[in-house]
Amino acid sequence: MEKSLEYIIYEKKNNIAIIKLNRPEVLNAINQQLFSELEYIVKVIEEDQEIRAIILTGMGDKAFVAGGDIAMMKEMTLMEGEKFVYAGQAFLNRLENSRKIVIAALNGFTLGGGLEIALACDLRIAAEHVQLGLPEVTVGVYPGWGGTQRLARLVGVGIAKQLVFTGDRIPASEAKQLGIVNKVVPKDQLMEESLALAERILKNSPIAVMQAKKAINHGVDLALEKALTLEAEAWLVNFATEDRVEGLRAFLDREKPNYKGR
Known part of the structure; x- marks a missing residue:
């Protein structure tokens, strides 16, 4: 510093x-x-x-x-x-x-x-x-x-x-x-x-949390239809990540997920 x-x-x-x-x-x-x-x-x-x-x-x-x-x-x-x-x-x-x-x-x-x-x-x-x-x-x-x-x-x-x-x-x-x-x-x-x-x-997926924050912050002032489009776009960004695969795998295998932020 x-x-x-x-x-x-x-x-x-x-x-x-x-x-x-x-x-x-x-x-x-x-x-x-x-x-x-x-x-x-x-x-x-x-x-x-x-x-x-x-x-x-x-x-x-x-x-x-x-x-x-x-x-x-x-x-x-x-x-x-x-x-x-x-x-x-x-x-x-x-x-x-x-x-x-x-x-x-x-x-x-x-x-x-x-x-x-x-x-x-x-x-x-x-x-x-x-x-x-x-x-x-x-x-x-x-x-x-x-x-x-x-x-x-x-x-x-x-x-x-x-x-x-x-x-x-x-x-x-x-x-x-x-x-x-x-x-x-x-x-x-x-x-x-x-x-x-x-x-x-x-403890949660860092990408999922950040995309959720983006959807809330930027969607709250939009008309609902536009806000839902923003939500879906942010969801798809998250869906394309390794963290999404890891989170769903861990749930099915009853394990703690190992999120890597990618």
Whole structure:
């Protein structure tokens, strides 16, 4: 790794990358340097063929990410704001469509840009004490890193409007009921549960999982007929692989499959 990291702690456990956002003194608020380091480490992980899953979390138990750095945004010019919003959207699009499975382990406040980052992940596990929200309107801005769009697609327009227009925070239990998070766990079990989820996914065919992710991500906004065509095309890509043959053989022979990702 060429770049030294001040605000990111990175470790690798077998085929799983763990990224910890490390500005706990300001609740892991996103400033330019943290954003740049996050972009960099995700690029490094994308190029690592051994890694199949990413777990993204924050340091401490107070915050995953409490949003963008307010002091930084206050001083931005319009041109700087334009660069900031488009860079954030582009990065979260890359994260959402990563060839890795991305799990957000929400260890504390998940607000503003923090929730937008979490929404771009494939799966979200929250500790019981976590509060989530998009409070941008309370400080004179509104979500610009995909919050208005990904949240509406996840929970529906009505709930998204309520959360965005009020800026209200909701507890993890309510976020689970709304479908914003997949699971709520005691805070001392958060990383254990996140790793266990990643490991269950990694037992499956990597090509099948990635083609399923592609079909879901790209098909959800299409008309059903076009989405079904996309699904069939992705299915056929997977059907042509050695992993498909191995998975079906292993099932019939009552053995564990030995997937090779080809």
